[in-house]
Amino acid sequence: MIESQVDQLVFEELVHERFPRLVNHLDYLGVQVAWVSGPWFLTIFMNMLPWESVLRVWDVLLFEGNRVMLFRTALALMELYGPALVTTKDAGDAVTLLQSLAGSTFDSSQLVLTACMGYQNVNETRLQELRNKHRPAVLVAIEERSKGLRAWKDSQGLASKLYNFKQDPKSMIIETKKGERLVDAQTNGDLSRSESGSTNADEVLVSLNGDGELDSVPDLQEQVVWLKVELCKLWRREDLLNSGSYILSGVRAEELETALMEMVKQDNRRQLSARVEQLEQEVAELRRALSDKQEQESVMLQVLMRVEQEQRLTEDARRFSEQDAAAQRYAAQVLQEKYEEATAALAEMEKRVVMAESMLEATLQYQSGQQKTQPSPRSLSLPVQTNQDQTQEFPARKISLLSRPFGLGWRDRNKGKPANNEEPMTASLSVRDRVPLRGKRDEWPSSRR
Amino acid sequence: MAYKVDHEYDYLFKIVLIGDSGVGKSNILSRFTRNEFCLESKSTIGVEFATRTLQVEGKTVKAQIWDTAGQERYRAITSAYYRGAVGALLVYDITKRQTFDNVLRWLRELRDHADSNIVIMMAGNKSDLNHLRAVPGEDAQLLAEKEGLSFLETSALEAFNVENAFQTILLDIYHIISKKALAAQEAVSTTGLHGTTINVANLSGDMNKRNCCSN
Numbered sequence: 001m002i003e004s005q006v007d008q009l010v011f012e013e014l015v016h017e018r019f020p021r022l023v024n025h026l027d028y029l030g031v032q033v034a035w036v037s038g039p040w041f042l043t044i045f046m047n048m049l050p051w052e053s054v055l056r057v058w059d060v061l062l063f064e065g066n067r068v069m070l071f072r073t074a075l076a077l078m079e080l081y082g083p084a085l086v087t088t089k090d091a092g093d094a095v096t097l098l099q100s101l102a103g104s105t106f107d108s109s110q111l112v113l114t115a116c117m118g119y120q121n122v123n124e125t126r127l128q129e130l131r132n133k134h135r136p137a138v139l140v141a142i143e144e145r146s147k148g149l150r151a152w153k154d155s156q157g158l159a160s161k162l163y164n165f166k167q168d169p170k171s172m173i174i175e176t177k178k179g180e181r182l183v184d185a186q187t188n189g190d191l192s193r194s195e196s197g198s199t200n201a202d203e204v205l206v207s208l209n210g211d212g213e214l215d216s217v218p219d220l221q222e223q224v225v226w227l228k229v230e231l232c233k234l235w236r237r238e239d240l241l242n243s244g245s246y247i248l249s250g251v252r253a254e255e256l257e258t259a260l261m262e263m264v265k266q267d268n269r270r271q272l273s274a275r276v277e278q279l280e281q282e283v284a285e286l287r288r289a290l291s292d293k294q295e296q297e298s299v300m301l302q303v304l305m306r307v308e309q310e311q312r313l314t315e316d317a318r319r320f321s322e323q324d325a326a327a328q329r330y331a332a333q334v335l336q337e338k339y340e341e342a343t344a345a346l347a348e349m350e351k352r353v354v355m356a357e358s359m360l361e362a363t364l365q366y367q368s369g370q371q372k373t374q375p376s377p378r379s380l381s382l383p384v385q386t387n388q389d390q391t392q393e394f395p396a397r398k399i400s401l402l403s404r405p406f407g408l409g410w411r412d413r414n415k416g417k418p419a420n421n422e423e424p425m426t427a428s429l430s431v432r433d434r435v436p437l438r439g440k441r442d443e444w445p446s447s448r449r
Numbered sequence: 450m451a452y453k454v455d456h457e458y459d460y461l462f463k464i465v466l467i468g469d470s471g472v473g474k475s476n477i478l479s480r481f482t483r484n485e486f487c488l489e490s491k492s493t494i495g496v497e498f499a500t501r502t503l504q505v506e507g508k509t510v511k512a513q514i515w516d517t518a519g520q521e522r523y524r525a526i527t528s529a530y531y532r533g534a535v536g537a538l539l540v541y542d543i544t545k546r547q548t549f550d551n552v553l554r555w556l557r558e559l560r561d562h563a564d565s566n567i568v569i570m571m572a573g574n575k576s577d578l579n580h581l582r583a584v585p586g587e588d589a590q591l592l593a594e595k596e597g598l599s600f601l602e603t604s605a606l607e608a609f610n611v612e613n614a615f616q617t618i619l620l621d622i623y624h625i626i627s628k629k630a631l632a633a634q635e636a637v638s639t640t641g642l643h644g645t646t647i648n649v650a651n652l653s654g655d656m657n658k659r660n661c662c663s664n
Contacts, residue, residue: 030533090461
């Protein structure tokens with residue numbers, strides 16, 4: 001019956017998951033779903049559903065070979081009749097309604113279809129998980145119950161019970177005072193007692209077997225000893241009173257004793273098997289705990305691995321960003337260098353411009369000086385020629401860089417007209433940065449490098 | 450309060466039937482509520498209900514009787530079964546000594562799970578089988594006095610004392626309730642509120658949630 005109780009808890013959880021509103025209502029009314037579903041499961045819906053529906057359910061059940069269909073059918077019934085149940089106003093109505101509605105589920109196709117199609121995720125593995133989850137609670141409850149029962153049995157006292165049975169049941173009155181019993185026993189006819197002795201012992205045995213399921217009397221040995229003492233007392237008194245009946249009562253006592261020994265043996269066996277069962281349960285529990293631990297461990301390992309991976313990723317990212325930063329720093333440095341170079345070049349160029357200007361001035365002065373001194377036409381024509389050659393050569397090479405006015409100004413100036421002298425000067429100044437000056441051109445690349 | 454909405458009854462009492470398997474609880478129930486008796490009845494699994502409305506001292510009382518499996522192996526199913534019960538009919542079989550011996554065990558179970566003020570009636574059923582009697586009426590009477598229970602011998606087959614047993618329980622419960630109602634009424638009247646109807650509603654509502662006898 002343990003598994004049946006476990007199944008009920010599993011079913012309650014499933015119902016709670018599927019029909020929270022219905023469960024709330026039933027809780028409010030004080031109804032346990034198990035009161036109704038328990039009999040459903042135990043009888044496999046026999047006498048609970050119409051015959052045809054029962055057969056349809058059994059068909060699926062036998063085909064599948066497990067208890068899944070029980071859960072599915074019960075869930076389908078809850079689905080079909082849940083709306084009606086929610087309207088009930090007291091516990092009795094709810095239970096009676098559910099029972100009677102289940103009994104009127106004549107549309108077997110609808111029931112089986114709802115059960116099989118609607119609850120496909122209720123499968124054996126899921127049920128097994130839920131069972132494992134709920135089983136410990138049931139075991140604990142049963143353990144408590146049997147403990148309570150044992151305590152009660154102990155308080156009753158086996159010996160007094162035996163004594164009650166030793167007497168003719170018809171003349172028995174419930175009493176626990178053993179002294180009175182003894183006297184009472186004595187006054188009874190010895191012969192009748194010895195006759196009924198063996199049969200009564202059997203009765204005791206039977207009655208003990210009857211409720212022995214949960215009964216493991218721990219102090220049985222003590223009671224046996226006590227009984228023996230009592231028996232001895234009885235013998236002595238009987239001996240004194242009636243020596244003739246001594247043998248008979250001795251025989252009876254022996255019979256009782258053998259019966260007792262058998263009982264003790266049986267009880268020991270029962271105790272042992274109960275103990276074995278308990279140990280097995282403990283082992284199963286331990287194993288379960290172990291597997292749980294292992295699972296936890298593996299999960300932890302996975303988590304650790306994931307964390308490590310993440311760490312590695314972040315590390316990589318950090319390294320990349322560092323490299324990036326270094327690259328950027330390097331680029332910045334290069335830029336800075338270039339900038340410095342450029343400024344240096346600029347400064348140099350400016351210097352050169354100044355130099356060129358001074359040179360230009362010097363040539364201008366020289367030219368004007370020559371003009372004044374009237375040089376020979378040959379010497380005059382030659383420099384002009386070379387000048388013109390250069391200017392012609394120049395724009396051809398750097399046409400894109402040179403502006404028109406400059407070239408014109410340069411030519412105008414070379415023509416040597418004094419009135420125009422100022423104009424070309426300013427033009428040449430405005431573009432001085434770009435002007436590679438005569439005579440200096442060859443030096444530039446070497447200085448740059 | 451939901452119980453007072455339809456004014457079919459003044460009180461609703463929950464009564465549980467307990468006792469060993471096979472003593473005739475289900476037949477006592479069917480005899481009381483439907484006046485039926487079934488010789489081939491099967492053992493009860495789970496919980497069954499039946500209600501019957503009757504008059505107690507001019508008040509309409511609805512008795513909601515819960516019948517459960519007596520077999521030990523179904524016990525865990527029925528542990529929540531005592532919640533809200535105000536009366537219990539503890540049945541044994543006069544032809545089976547064991548069922549009488551177990552009465553103490555059932556009393557213990559009631560003490561463990563039910564309200565401490567629950568009204569208990571012990572019924573020795575199958576009194577029609579007097580020739581097979583294993584429990585003398587005097588023994589039962591002694592035990593009943595010792596444990597403070599009411600006691601009757603009944604026969605569901607002959608419809609003997611069944612009605613009487615339930616009537617007695619309901620009357621006892623009613624007396625306890627009305628005593629409490631009176632006390633509550635006095636308490637309310639001192640505070641200056643008019644209260645008869647309110648009290649009744651409170652009490653019957655109370656009963657569904659918890660045991661009214663407890664307060």
